[in-house]
Amino acid sequence: MTESTYRIQGATGEWEVVIGLEVHAQVTSNAKLFSGAATTFGAEPNAQVSLVDAAMPGMLPVPNGECVRQAVRTGMALNAQINRYSRFDRKNYFYADLPQGYQISQLYHPIVGEGAIEISLDEKNPDAHTKTIGIERLHLEQDAGKLMHDQHPTMSYVDLNRCGVALMEIVSRPDMRSPAEAGAYLKKLRSILRYVGSCDGNMEEGSMRADVNVSVRKPGDEFGTRTETKNVNSVRYVMATIEHEASRQVDVIESGGTIVQETRLYDPDKNETRSMRSKEDAHDYRYFPDPDLLPLELDDTFLDACKASLPELPDAKRKRYESELGLSAYNAAVLTAEAETARWFEALLTESAKAQGKPEAEVAKAAANWLLSELYGALNRMAKTIDDSPVSPAAGAELLALVAGGTISGTIAKQVFEIMLETGEGAGAIVEARGLKQTSDTGAIDAAIAKVLADNADKVEQYRGGKEALFGFFVGQTMKAMQGKANPQMVNELLKKALG
Amino acid sequence: MTDLTDLGIADIRNGVRAGTFSAREVATAFNANVAAAKALNAFLIDTPEHALAAADAIDAKRAAGEDLPIMAGVPIGMKDLFCTVGVEARSASKILNGFKPTYESTVSQKLWDAGAGMLGKLNMDQFAMGSSNETSAFGNVISPWRRNDGGNAALAPGGSSGGSAAAVSARLCPGATGTDTGGSIRQPAAFTGISGIKPTYGRCSRWGVIAFASSLDQAGPMARDVRDCAIMLEAMSGFDPKDSTSLDLPVPHWEAGLSSNLTGKRVGIPKEYRLDGMDAEVAAVWDKGIEWLRDAGAEIVDVSLPHTRHALPAYYIIAPAEASSNLARYDGVRYGQRNLPDGAGLQDMYAATRAAGFGHEVKRRIMIGTYVLSAGFYDAYYTQAQKVRTLIARDFERVWDSCDLLLAPTAPSAAFALGQESDDPIAMYLNDVFAVPASLAGLPAMSVPGGLDSQGLPLGLQIIGKPLDEQGVLNAGLAIEERAGFTARPAQWW
Numbered sequence: 001m002t003e004s005t006y007r008i009q010g011a012t013g014e015w016e017v018v019i020g021l022e023v024h025a026q027v028t029s030n031a032k033l034f035s036g037a038a039t040t041f042g043a044e045p046n047a048q049v050s051l052v053d054a055a056m057p058g059m060l061p062v063p064n065g066e067c068v069r070q071a072v073r074t075g076m077a078l079n080a081q082i083n084r085y086s087r088f089d090r091k092n093y094f095y096a097d098l099p100q101g102y103q104i105s106q107l108y109h110p111i112v113g114e115g116a117i118e119i120s121l122d123e124k125n126p127d128a129h130t131k132t133i134g135i136e137r138l139h140l141e142q143d144a145g146k147l148m149h150d151q152h153p154t155m156s157y158v159d160l161n162r163c164g165v166a167l168m169e170i171v172s173r174p175d176m177r178s179p180a181e182a183g184a185y186l187k188k189l190r191s192i193l194r195y196v197g198s199c200d201g202n203m204e205e206g207s208m209r210a211d212v213n214v215s216v217r218k219p220g221d222e223f224g225t226r227t228e229t230k231n232v233n234s235v236r237y238v239m240a241t242i243e244h245e246a247s248r249q250v251d252v253i254e255s256g257g258t259i260v261q262e263t264r265l266y267d268p269d270k271n272e273t274r275s276m277r278s279k280e281d282a283h284d285y286r287y288f289p290d291p292d293l294l295p296l297e298l299d300d301t302f303l304d305a306c307k308a309s310l311p312e313l314p315d316a317k318r319k320r321y322e323s324e325l326g327l328s329a330y331n332a333a334v335l336t337a338e339a340e341t342a343r344w345f346e347a348l349l350t351e352s353a354k355a356q357g358k359p360e361a362e363v364a365k366a367a368a369n370w371l372l373s374e375l376y377g378a379l380n381r382m383a384k385t386i387d388d389s390p391v392s393p394a395a396g397a398e399l400l401a402l403v404a405g406g407t408i409s410g411t412i413a414k415q416v417f418e419i420m421l422e423t424g425e426g427a428g429a430i431v432e433a434r435g436l437k438q439t440s441d442t443g444a445i446d447a448a449i450a451k452v453l454a455d456n457a458d459k460v461e462q463y464r465g466g467k468e469a470l471f472g473f474f475v476g477q478t479m480k481a482m483q484g485k486a487n488p489q490m491v492n493e494l495l496k497k498a499l500g
Numbered sequence: 501m502t503d504l505t506d507l508g509i510a511d512i513r514n515g516v517r518a519g520t521f522s523a524r525e526v527a528t529a530f531n532a533n534v535a536a537a538k539a540l541n542a543f544l545i546d547t548p549e550h551a552l553a554a555a556d557a558i559d560a561k562r563a564a565g566e567d568l569p570i571m572a573g574v575p576i577g578m579k580d581l582f583c584t585v586g587v588e589a590r591s592a593s594k595i596l597n598g599f600k601p602t603y604e605s606t607v608s609q610k611l612w613d614a615g616a617g618m619l620g621k622l623n624m625d626q627f628a629m630g631s632s633n634e635t636s637a638f639g640n641v642i643s644p645w646r647r648n649d650g651g652n653a654a655l656a657p658g659g660s661s662g663g664s665a666a667a668v669s670a671r672l673c674p675g676a677t678g679t680d681t682g683g684s685i686r687q688p689a690a691f692t693g694i695s696g697i698k699p700t701y702g703r704c705s706r707w708g709v710i711a712f713a714s715s716l717d718q719a720g721p722m723a724r725d726v727r728d729c730a731i732m733l734e735a736m737s738g739f740d741p742k743d744s745t746s747l748d749l750p751v752p753h754w755e756a757g758l759s760s761n762l763t764g765k766r767v768g769i770p771k772e773y774r775l776d777g778m779d780a781e782v783a784a785v786w787d788k789g790i791e792w793l794r795d796a797g798a799e800i801v802d803v804s805l806p807h808t809r810h811a812l813p814a815y816y817i818i819a820p821a822e823a824s825s826n827l828a829r830y831d832g833v834r835y836g837q838r839n840l841p842d843g844a845g846l847q848d849m850y851a852a853t854r855a856a857g858f859g860h861e862v863k864r865r866i867m868i869g870t871y872v873l874s875a876g877f878y879d880a881y882y883t884q885a886q887k888v889r890t891l892i893a894r895d896f897e898r899v900w901d902s903c904d905l906l907l908a909p910t911a912p913s914a915a916f917a918l919g920q921e922s923d924d925p926i927a928m929y930l931n932d933v934f935a936v937p938a939s940l941a942g943l944p945a946m947s948v949p950g951g952l953d954s955q956g957l958p959l960g961l962q963i964i965g966k967p968l969d970e971q972g973v974l975n976a977g978l979a980i981e982e983r984a985g986f987t988a989r990p991a992q993w994w
Contacts (some may be wrong), residue, residue: 101828290714
């Protein structure tokens with residue numbers, strides 16, 4: 001645990017920023033929270049609207065068990081209290097994107113209570129600089145529809161596809177003290193959600209968005225008045241929102257003003273926050289228990305099944321990669337940050353161990369290094385994610401096995417990988433067809449060495465006279481003469497012998 | 501030949517099964533009565549073709565030698581707040597003008613599956629808010645009953661299921677659906693000399709029923725006698741996965757279980773229902789009811805439900821609170837009436853639509869509900885009312901230690917004249933004083949005719965039962981029915 005030193009330098013001294021995040025995460029499920037309508041992103045407007053979503057007279061909500069299950073699993077992954085008794089409440093307000101005239105949410109009895117996640121503030125050394133961020137609660141609620149203002153000159157259109165989709169609102173404690181901490185928290189939360197499979201974490205498609213609560217204070221003072229900036233939809237924007245909002249608040253206070261509790265909007269184009277409505281204009285939502293729904297009561301069987309279905313989570317996985325696979329803390333952290341990467345790595349590991357007939361721990365380091373340098377490099381170049389990797393874990397393992405077995409050198413492996421990416425052929429076939437196999441033929445290597453030494457008699461002289469650094473030069477020349485295919489270890493040995 | 505419209509549900513079904521008459525003959529006879537009774541304003545929409553189609557389907561089944569279901573060939577009236585495919589459903593409100601559902605409510609579908617057909621949509625208090633039918637946007641129903649004083653004062657049929665009550669009483673249909681939120685089946689049944697039962701909350705699905713107050717709304721049958729209620733309730737009930745508050749229990753065979761022998765049953769007489777200044781004739785009928793049940797073998801015990809007097813105020817907080825939210829969906833956007841003044845924005849359209857679309861009583865309750873849920877008042881009103889509701893329910897739970905059923909009057913008076921109480925909402929709300937406690941506790945409760953008062957108007961007796969004991973309620977109702985010998989019917993003036 002480390003105290004943040006992030007401060008805003010004002011005219012009257014240093015200011016500390018206090019941040020809390022309310023993250024809305026769309027639950028991964030085929031159907032909406034209270035209706036059977038589909039939830040696919042990008043469907044034609046109003047193609048995924050049931051009678052319940054459109055609030056037709058006499059229609060009733062029925063809870064979707066899958067959404068409840070995902071909320072409970074997420075709560076468990078956040079080390080949170082799971083409430084066996086929870087209830088849905090209505091939040092009443094009129095708006096065109098809300099056909100019922102109320103949103104079904106959970107104010108009084110959320111499904112998940114207090115929890116916590118640990119964030120790491122130093123990627124290189126993830127255990128050195130950590131902080132625990134408290135989770136106040138997680139509750140289930142319905143999303144609203146979407147207004148479209150660009151379809152008609154004088155009217156707005158409404159798309160109800162999103163209306164009724166299940167959201168988890170995950171509310172943090174005001175435990176963050178810098179944009180970096182907020183960014184790390186969001187990334188960690190996103191990572192956990194994706195591991196659990198309860199939310200795809202796709203901020204561009206709106207399946208994860210954050211309301212950012214910011215206040216400032218002189219270090220050690222009581223909390224200041226906070227503002228809430230709504231619906232910020234990327235990690236970068238969240239961090240920018242905090243920076244700008246905190247500076248704005250410091251400016252206001254230092255020029256004699258006071259911060260009003262209000263709702264603000266972040267404008268990414270202008271990189272500023274703007275007031276939406278103040279507390280005085282705030283709706284009176286008239287929350288009350290939804291009389292169409294019974295309380296949710298969860299039994300042991302259900303909770304046990306939820307628990308049993310949880311995958312290994314990123315922190316546990318990272319520690320296991322370090323202790324069991326002997327990976328560096330940095331590599332373990334990078335490999336486990338995203339569920340997809342870890343999944344790919346573990347497939348590569350399994351295939352590598354199989355291909356080389358060795359335990360996973362013995363092939364892990366090479367696999368990790370190759371994935372993080374070669375594969376990541378290639379994916380970055382191609383602007384692809386690991387899920388769209390043109391090379392499969394099995395194909396990668398085949399390549400790594402060729403290196404480990406001495407069939408090709410690391411240098412040749414890079415060439416082979418490039419060809420794999422271009423042609424989709426297997427590493428073995430490429431090496432075979434293109435004659436890239438490394439040679440351990442001592443006769444051929446000796447002949448090459450003899451020629452190199454003869455052509456560089458002066459350098460041989462210097463080497464023998466004590467300039468041992470020249471050894472590398474002879475290795476390079478020999479490898480060049482062998483077109484890179486000589487077994488480097490053997491070149492070393494034979495060269496040493498030849499140079500006496 | 502007997503007039504087919506004098507027959508009740510059981511007799512019609514049995515006659516159709518036996519081939520004594522055809523279902524089409526029955527439907528035709530009732531269609532004619534409906535068409536001839538416009539003066540009562542009981543039906544908002546006539547659907548004679550629906551009744552005939554259902555009848556023809558039953559006649560075809562019989563011709564094919566198939567077994568006929570429990571309401572075979574019985575045409576019924578449908579309270580306007582049930583959604584039925586293709587027929588306007590407005591809950592007697594202008595705000596739903598033109599709304600024709602594309603879906604069939606679970607209860608109506610069950611009735612069609614049981615062989616019933618629909619004569620039309622029945623008038624009611626707007627959104628089921630009212631006790632006299634005067635809040636309907638389409639004019640009030642007039643009770644077929646008149647006082648025996650020679651005057652022709654138009655009387656209230658009760659509410660909110662006033663159209664259902666008037667139609668059954670006037671022989672426009674042998675049975676009708678009702679819904680009861682705080683007495684809306686029982687009070688109009690009492691006013692018109694028919695029987696009606698509100699089952700345990702959750703017996704009948706609320707899916708496809710235009711909501712008033714979700715935690716209280718419960719559908720039930722209104723018919724001429726107890727047996728007919730048992731048959732129709734059996735047809736209407738059953739688990740519905742589309743309603744989260746629906747009870748996942750098998751439907752008992754209430755008709756088969758009917759028995760007026762109450763030996764071994766203890767009937768409680770709640771002292772709190774004997775109000776100061778109680779109408780003497782109402783008290784007298786209650787006393788007769790006690791004697792009848794004793795005669796049927798029941799043991800009569802005096803009991804206490806100490807929180808009874810808080811029930812009505814609690815009800816008039818909880819029901820409007822839920823209604824204020826349930827009715828938010830009527831915004832002029834997707835269905836029903838829309839008022840769009842020139843240059844109006846979204847909020848203006850909402851305001852104009854709701855101002856023009858809702859009636860006074862509906863607006864009153866939306867405002868009460870909005871108020872009791874608003875910040876700063878929620879705990880004092882809504883939370884407090886929920887506590888009272890819990891206490892009322894506990895009163896009943898405790899009383900079941902000493903009795904199996906309760907007997908009380910259904911309403912504090914016989915039918916009043918239209919207009920007589922419409923200026924005073926509190927006086928109107930008091931009509932439900934005996935009905936509301938069972939609603940708050942979700943208990944089965946029934947009204948059966950107990951007799952006529954000195955003005956020749958029906959008075960009802962209410963039986964309240966334990967949760968899920970509709971059978972006990974029906975049986976006590978049957979015991980009263982057999983002894984009351986209530987055969988009075990309104991003289992036809994319409």
